[in-house]
Amino acid sequence: MSSQPVVPPSLPFGFLAQLWPYLSRYRGILIGAILALVLTAGLTLLMGQGVRLVIDQGLLASSLEALNKTLGLMMVLVVAMAIGTFTRFYLVTWLGEKVSADLRADVFAQLVRLHPSYFEENQSGDIMSRLTTDTTLLQSIIGSSLSFALRNMLTVTGGLIMLVVTNLKLSAVVLLGVPAVLVPVILMGRQLRVLSRRSQDSVADVGTYAGEIIRQIKTVQSYGRENFERQAFQVEVDEALAVARQRIRQRSFLMAVVILLAFTAIAAMIWVGGYDVMTGQMTGGELAAFVFYAVMVAFGVAGVSEVYGEVQRAAGATERLMELLAEPSLITDPDQAVTTNLTHSEAMRLDNVSFSYPSRPDKPALDQVSLSVQRGETIALVGPSGAGKSTLFELLLRFYDPQQGQVRVQGQDVRELALDDLRHQFGLVPQQPVLFSQNVWHNIRYGRPDASDDDVIAAAKAAHAYDFIMALPDGFDSHLGENGVRLSGGQKQRLVIARAILKNPAILLLDEATSALDAESEHQVRQALSVLMRDRTTVIIAHRLATVLEADRILVLDQGRIQAVGRHAELLQSSPLYRRLADLQFADGQLSSSLS
Template sequence: MSDLAAARPGLRTLAALWPFITPYKHVASAAIIALLLTSGLTLSLGQGVLLLIDDGFISGSLTQLNQTLLLMLGIIVVMAIATFARFYWVSWLGERVTADIRQAVFDRILTLHPSYFEENRSGEIMSRLTTDTTLLQSIIGSSLSFALRSLVMLIGGLVMLLITNFKLSLVVFGAVPLVLLPILILGRRVRKLSRASQDTVADVGTYAGEIIQQIKTVQSYGRQPFEQQAFSREVERAFSVARKRILQRALLLATVILLAFTAIGVMVWMGGYDVITGQLSGGELAAFVFYAIIVASGVATVSEVMGELQRAAGATERLTELMNADSLIKDPSTPAAPESDATDYVAFNEVSFCYPSRPDSPALSGLNLRVRRGETIALVGPSGAGKSTLFELVLRFYDPQSGHIKLLNTDIRSLNLSELRTRIAWVPQQPTLFSNDVWYNIRYGRPEASDEDVIAAAKAAFADEFITRLPEGYSSFLGENGVRLSGGQKQRIVIARAILNNPDLLLLDEATSALDAESEFQVQLALDNLTRERTTLVIAHRLATVRNSDRIVVLNEGKIVAEGTHDALLSSSPLYQRLAALQFNEGEQPA
């Protein structure tokens, strides 16, 4: 299981929410004042009941009865206003804090190194960003308020019990420890099951997201029945854990109610005996019962909300883990500036690298390569030779374990990530588009660009013609990952994005290898415009690419085994001969 899945918290974990609440301490303070006011007014109603019975009903004084009722009515009106204020401020605080937490988590996610997402499933991360933050909104916006109010009422009720009748209060005080004991014991179980329940729900979302993303593959192989059964198992596993959590919470609530109201029953019997024997007035007994019920209700509410707070502790811990995740790729504390007049644009010096998920399998081993300004270098080699790894290291998605990479004679680890990456445009073999319109997708690397600049880039990428034929032109929504476009059209949108970004260094993972002849021709024309007067590294799968390059570098098992022109390599490199025969339909056939 991923490092996201480890669990440890208690309610102390909720302290991690405090930095998000403090910016709104004035709202929180106002909500607490309103909460204390409503609690105090509610407790004062007990004295109103005492006066109503003893000075109104029993004494037979109509004047006293009217005065007492008017006083209680005034208290109720003020309570209603204070309750409105408390509910509004607490709900506002819950929504505001949740929005801030969600933003903070998302901001953190965007800074994490790519290998983090290899080790942790995207569905689980999304569950934390959505489900867990929504749970916290419910807790901060309602449950926490109820818990505080119930706690204040519980303490206030106990004080009023002592004031009203000391002997009967001993019964209540004796019952409180008996009620708190199951809260402490069962509460731990609820917390553990709450965390497990949230993890299994994340598993369900992850599984469903993967299947939906690969729906064409699932349907083409007729695997719908299998996936339905597999998803059913995930759902049932989540339900099983949730059922155990619900059982523990129900047991906790039932135990608290049983003990609390049993104590009230004993107390009422004793109070009734004292009223009959003249040791206690009817008003005092009614007031005492009123406070006892408030105390019992407070204990029951606290025990119920405790389960919600345990779930919030689990959610907070999961979010805290994400916000505290350390990125392996960071900006330097003292960034350097590249040398603008350097001859080599990129240089690899004794670079060795293993992916974190494959520490015993080197992707590059002692690699040396220098790329001059304005030079176009084609990278060729069998699958797994390290071609794409070079791109990922130049972009600092990873850092090599040994050696260093220089951009304009400056180690890229000494550059700010923004300084490095704004100089580079990466055109992957599988184009990446966003669920938005054409304007947004082309502008993605340069959002401040004018409409005229976007159109000019699209024309240079030979994309303007098909864009203008879309239902809404450049304002057309492209669907998830550009699902409404063909492969060649998507590639030209991505190339237009790179052209608009106007980079110094291009990283092209041969963008035409999976296209039909017509689309390949259009994309190749766009690439010719893109690479003009720029330093370019291109992973080559087509003969046209290698013939147009200044130099061809042949890689195998993470090392450079040959370099030169196409014709020279055909006569000097057996590996290149085989690659040429297989990929380019050129040279000798492999033996």
């Protein structure tokens, strides 16, 4: 997806330039809305001339016929205004809905393509706030406030022209007040925009805090920290409220200043115009028309100042969204992708690979690692926490690129493969099972969206998940709650294994896939996995050494380096680290005898 440049708008409505790629998709709706806007503004201005005719030709001339004609004409204008208003409101509101939907879709598409480290460095609440709150705000602004502001700007402009046409002398009195109104709008509007951005950021912080506590509610309650979290959340809310109060105070003061100055100018104009009527220099109808236009200008200016704060909030929201859309992904498809060679003798290969996470650049997660895995081979990775086992998985899946060295899959450098093609080769079963809140069908079929119901059922049976699925209230149609909260740990793991079985990948990545299962389920799933692993390349992260006995090779990792390679019996003799890990897990160090 092409990113949009982030250019801070310099004009009050400058953010529309950033939104133009989205607005321009609906030129027909936009043109229709603008025409309806101009029409209603023009008809409003004509009402002033109708007032003049009613007074001068009807009331002051005591002509009932003229009065009827002028009032009839005004009614025609009123009906036309009603039709134009309906058209304008409908088109502008629909335009706001469409632009908001497109923005939300583009932001989400950008999010799912961004590199994983972006989500490590940015709070999820802030990201969700941009996806939901900011796009909803723009929907409201474009569909309502912006239309109101533009209509008032047209009314003010047209009203000023009609003031000059009606009476030049009185127009000078009114125009003297225009700079006095515009200066505070411009100066205070800049500060209001900064406060609007701060307010949106503080609301995002509130959402981030609340989301984290809700996700970890069992931990919060088990430690009896409800009151602490309630007070801590109140602090976050109060900080957001304090910023909002500053923004509201600034906006309220702006509106008060504008109304005071605008209607002071009108009062001065009425005094001068009243004097001219009394001295016969102008008619009562002209004064009434002039007062009509002056009041229209005053209310228009007041209306613009009232929504000016909303427009500034829209500018802040647009900046936040454009920043996200412009964020480059560090992991992208190559310009000219090559295809994988499924017959290559090597399923994967690492050549002198070194890698450090962006958040820990001085601490290598992998340090000059070289490894070759043949097609159909099963290897196991063992080692203490932080040895680099999971990092190896993340480089194979190209969640990150190494700072040094080369990672090859099916004979090709992973940076030369399309991401979809690369990741299609793998089936990942993580230690912590990941499920979606939708039903069982969706969760298993996530491994292969085009799979038939029979295929899904077969995968569930192979993973020994079918029986407990059928025991759920709605069977395969049962919704599982957030991250499968309605299932036990072992049940969730078996669904994830069923997903991998359904995908039928060339390479299996198992992160201690049976660690969450009870003894009986573990035995059943091991049987299913043994069938799945047959003639298939498999890499196992083993936290329990009992799971690695059948591996063709065991790699012992520590501090990002491969310390030893061999079979279980060999490593017991040759690797002190492997032997120490064994001693920690089995009493008296009798690993070989207890597992024989």
